[in-house]
Amino acid sequence: MAGNLFRSEEMSLVQLYIPLEIAQPTVSELGELGHVEFRDLNPNVNAFQRAFVNEIRRLDEMERKLRFLEGQIHKAEVPVRSMDSSLYYGRSRTQQEIDELEERLNDHDARVQQMNTSLETLNKRYLELTELRHVLRETAIFFDEANTRTDDILGGTHREDTHLLAPGGTLEQPDDNEAVERGEGALRSANLGFVAGVIPRGRMGTFERILFRALRGNLYMNYAEIDEPIVDPITDEVVQKNVFIIFAHGAQLLAKIKKICESMGATVYPVDERSEKRRNDAQEVLGRLEDLKHVLDSTRNQRRIELAKVAENLESWSTVVKKEKAIYHTMNQFNYDQNRKALIAEGWCPTLSINAIQYALRGVTERTGATVPPILNEMRTVLEPPTFHRTNKFTVGFQEIVDAYGVAAYREVNPGLFTVITFPFLFAVMFGDFGHGIFVTAFATWMVSQEKKLEKKRWGEIWSTFFGGRYIILLMGIFSIYTGLIYNDIFSKAMNLFGSGWEFHKHGEKWYGEKKWTYVFGVDPAWHGSDNVLLFTNSYKMKMAIIFGVMHMSFGICLNVCNFIYFNKRLNIYTDFLPQIIFLLSIFGYLVILIIYKWATYWPDASLAPGLLNTLIYMFLSPGNIGQKDLLYKGQAGLQGFLLFVAFVCVPWMLFAKPYFLKKEHEKRGGLGYAGLSDENLNDPTAAGFTSGPGDNRPSEDGASSGAGHVEVASSGHEHFDFGEIMIHQMIHTIEFCLGAISNTASYLRLWALSLAHAQLSEVLWTMIMGNVLLMEGAVLPIALVCGFAMWFVLTVGILLVMEGLSAFLHALRLHWVEFQNKFYAGSGQKFQPFAFQTILADTEE
Amino acid sequence: MAGVAILVTFILFALAGGTAFWFIPKSQDQILYRTALSLTLVCTWTMWAVTYLAQMNPLIVPERSFGHNPTGGHSNL
Structure with missing residues (x-):
């Protein structure tokens, strides 16, 4: 399946035989296509001994001249015609064209140089005369x-x-x-x-x-x-x-x-x-x-005319030179077959793109009229392929969030797919405010709708960060609107959309609510402005944070199963996944159930409702016992004791089961005599590396060198059984998981803390500024209203949107990187970096 | 019982989600759309349900030092 973010794409190691006379156009075509990452087949050859050093030196010289001319144009303030450089894609240059270009560059360079020197002497003379x-x-x-x-x-x-x-x-x-x-x-x-x-x-x-x-x-x-x-x-x-x-x-x-x-x-x-x-x-x-x-004037004019001529073509020329340079750098990584006058290239490409590559190669053969076409064959390999996620403009930002932590191993489950929703949602839980959400959404909508125009703007690094994450910001904004509605916060004020469920009656000094019904959507507006609003929202948001945390972490643990099945490590389902999920659910899953149970139960006397925190603590301190005061339901003591017992059993299960089964398996294999065989294979470079397709009788020299490269990797992939090492690894893993389960759950409480801070800050801002302004009377009111509103608006944007937004963003990032991804994500892969002109040109532009 | 609302909305969400899930056209990004849809429904419903549950059997009542009634109707004085 293409474009599937769940796993990275399947990659193939391909070998290309390119006849020397069409090598340059072929590589150029592949650069336009941008689907192949070439491997360096001469890692031991230093940069000066490679095949195409002279060509690169020549291009370097041309580049230097271009830079000189660019500098002169800049100094003379001649306007440069900026081109849509995509015009120059899909057009490879012949050797002749390059020669011509070089000549023209030399011409221009020499003329400008000469005019510069004469200008300089003239200027000096002029200065002397003036003096x-x-x-x-x-x-x-x-x-x-x-x-x-x-x-x-x-x-x-x-x-x-x-x-x-x-x-x-x-x-x-x-x-x-x-x-x-x-x-x-x-x-x-x-x-x-x-x-x-x-x-x-x-x-x-x-x-x-x-x-x-x-x-x-x-x-x-x-x-x-x-x-x-x-x-x-x-x-x-x-x-x-x-x-x-x-x-x-x-x-x-x-x-x-x-x-x-x-x-x-x-x-x-x-x-x-x-x-x-x-x-x-x-x-x-x-x-x-x-x-x-x-x-002087006439010389200056001439120079200006000359530079204007250069300026017209400058961009396209430098594009051509950059491309050519990239082509020869790539060709330097190839092997040269002297007998057949051909270059041999090896590289990774997405298996799905092989057809496109074949098609491009055929196109080159036809265009150049070469007698021998380039040949592509796929090789089998034990090397770990690079990771390639086919992203689009919507998903690329989310994938970058994940890649910033670590690139997924080849074909590993990619958290990027889930991050698309969970990241903006967890952000919004901390940022929940209807009004702020509208602002954020409006900003992101503007960026998304104007993206064609804004793409070309260079407004500095901060802007490009925001612009690159425009779809993330859009989703963050939309979810913030939703969570704002749930929290019933609009710039810290409440909306009474469905009719409050509380009716207030006066008892003594104070007014007390009396519940008529449950507010249908979100937090009842009656809580806003009440004296004990924090008592309610703290308990509610804290519990919600725990519920989302347990869900998020359990989901992460479950994703392990996909990996284990895909990589055919079914043993790990029983030795890793099961004890982990049981451990987490028997403690914190049970806590979630208690939370829901307590909410769903009607407590006639509220003061008799047991505290869940105490319940959880005493579940550990005195298992199997429960005070009459803390009893939630019948048989609670027994169930809690059982759950605790299960959780404790999970620890040795996690610790010993896997090493034990691995050892047993190893002994079984050793008994059959396979172990010795694989050790022998290791010393034979051709056998350990790869078996390539038919027609692979390369000269011995390069065969040995690339074979050596393969062996190196192959030997590290070879399973060397060391029981002690596995045991230590498993011990670390177990301790990390068990302690992590507790600290990570606590870490999700940041959802509550940040959302509380956000709500409080916006309320303080409102009461301190707008609240005071609205108390004024008479002629001062209009002026105060305008000033106060301006101040409130600026502070809302500066503090609540930008600063609070950044902080919520960072906390959401942490929850994903640490609490979610450490449950299943190795992130040990290598990113696929294809040879593509588009990226090369974009890189040099900066 | 008020808890019925939770069940009803759950069924409604599940139905709506399920239907949308199957109607997402087969394309390169089908998995992305399906995942996004399911996760969005799970997240939004859970949040609503948690909020509703938390107010179903309140242990504390709102207290105020002023007599404004948020329903906008009769203030009892």
């Missing part, structure tokens, strides 16, 4: 200022100097110089040199200090801030910079300053001493900047 422009402008201002000042300072000595020095010819100073030139001339005459440049503003202080110390103060420095921010072409960071100019005395000092500038990361620009030249330079710089800007 130079600033330097020129700022220094011009310095010089203009200096001009007027040097006139004052040097005015007196100037003529003298020239007068004195002129004959020596050290300085040329034409007499007919312009007035502006005089300042600089003065500088020159004072043997002052200067250095001008640009430095990041942050380093200015340090720079100044270092200069001051290095030159012992023999400098004059001036600086100005550049008001426009400058972008560093390499790091793309915006830097604030200053223009500086330093005047110092003598060539040595100037050289020193230049060195310091270099080490501080400042850029020095040559500035001419003559103002005429400076003006010309400034003009030229402006002109060049303009030109450069044009070039």
